[in-house]
Amino acid sequence: MLRLYNTDGRKVQPFVPLEPGRARLYTCGPTVYNFAHIGNLRTYVFEDILKRVLRRCGYQARHVMNITDVGHLTSDGDVGEDKMEVGAARERKTVWEIRDFFTAAFMADAKDLRLDPPDTTCRATDHIAEQIAMVRELESKGIAYPLADGLYFDTAKFPGYGRMAGLDPEGLMAGARVEVAEGKRNITDFCLWKLTAPGVKRLMEWDSPWGRGFPGWHIECSAMARKFLGDNFDIHCGGIDHVRVHHTNEIAQTEALTGKKWVNWWMHGEFLLLDEGKMSKSSGTFLTLSALKERGYDPLAYRLFLMNAHYRKPLVFSFEALEGAQRALQRLRGRAHKLAAAAGAAPHPGYLQRFDAALEDDLNAPQALAQTWELLHDESVPPAQKVATLASMDEVLQLDVFRTESEKPEPGAGAGMTQNPMVGVLQMSEESLREKIRQLLEQRTEARQAHDFARADALRAEITALGVDIKDSPTGTTWTRRRGHR
């Protein structure tokens, strides 16, 4: 039985879909004005596991994800710069080029992490009409009011405002750092449609009944989720930071309009932290998946690192921990590879059952993973049965456990990314470096065959100095680039 934590109510409860056998799911997607950082990616991995577990439990999942490509502002509804425009200026490109570039970058990361693509991916700018229609409805119901810079949602008109987030409007009032925008009726009111200031030409703006401008940030998810999933659906996910403002406002505007409960389950992924604190785009302190790849890490090692912790617990990122995950992944694959020849058995019921039970208990991936390791270490389980069990587990884990060494990305691929001028050897071209290693290895093999081990060891030292580790095996010597070099 699948049990999931619901932010709305703050407890784990049995999952009951609206329609038997089906689960409708909306996940807040990326804002495409910059690369996704690995913290952003943590949330998408959590959602991917959720989706795969839903399927495993027999539900047909219908998944919708938005792409936020409307600028919005770096601050609240009144001040700040347009993020898309900032990104465009930085890269000297048009906002549309920026949008396409970072959307593609996100898709590439998603593919690297083996995230199952949504059934529907929808862009905010492709649904301006739907957003305007929704705002008009709100206006006609008297829930919106105009200010000089746009149309605002009157949160006082929605009695349940902030229920899911556990907000206390009084408490917010007392908050020292909250500034009330000019003319807002309530501190929590937010912009539904933002007007372009007179005399300003924005790169992204549209005509509307209220004048030229752009939609408020929250309305896009409400409008698109409603369009694709209806006035009531099962699960809505996002990062923990969305609870307070974004999702609170989405609920307010949608339920104020329909007069009924919108989403049954709200699920939120916790943050990935750095030692120094939160990873943030605005402060520039963030790591991308590409950066990890350049350092020689397998994206799936990052996936494993994430699955080693529960999605509702803050997780501190460190290269030490990622290194551990990479090693673990290599060993996992090594074992799986050795077993792979055996086939024709059914999965081991015990391990598989415990694995599934862990996942069905609010996606306890760490505990599920423990079953995977115990299975591998269990001498009493025949190889063929292990293979079948592993294959089934990997449907959720997506660690590509049967991948063999030779299929690994070539070490050092992506030449010319980050060369360290302090180490002269790295300045030699990739080609000549490989050639040099090849020659040294050949000489060492000869020396070993001649039992001239002193010479063989000297040659190995020389090779090691190039940032390469070598492995002797009955079938020959192989080498891999040491991480940190290159």
Place this chain on the structure above:
RNA sequence: GGCGGCAUCGCCAAGUGGCCAAGGCAAUGGUUUGCAAAACCAUCAUCCCCCGGUUCGAAUCCGGGUGCCGCCUCCA
């Protein structure tokens, strides 16, 4: 200032009343290897931040303390 979360082996991290606490990484011992590396096997917390309490029994509940983090501003 207000709200919320977390503190478990060197590192990461499950476990939320009852077999003297999963799993991964590291470490140590061993097998293997010309030596290494890799791989494999074994070992590795009577103890869960501190103090007090509840209970037959607590890492798990309650009170107090200390420390760390997040939110209240765009943010996954």
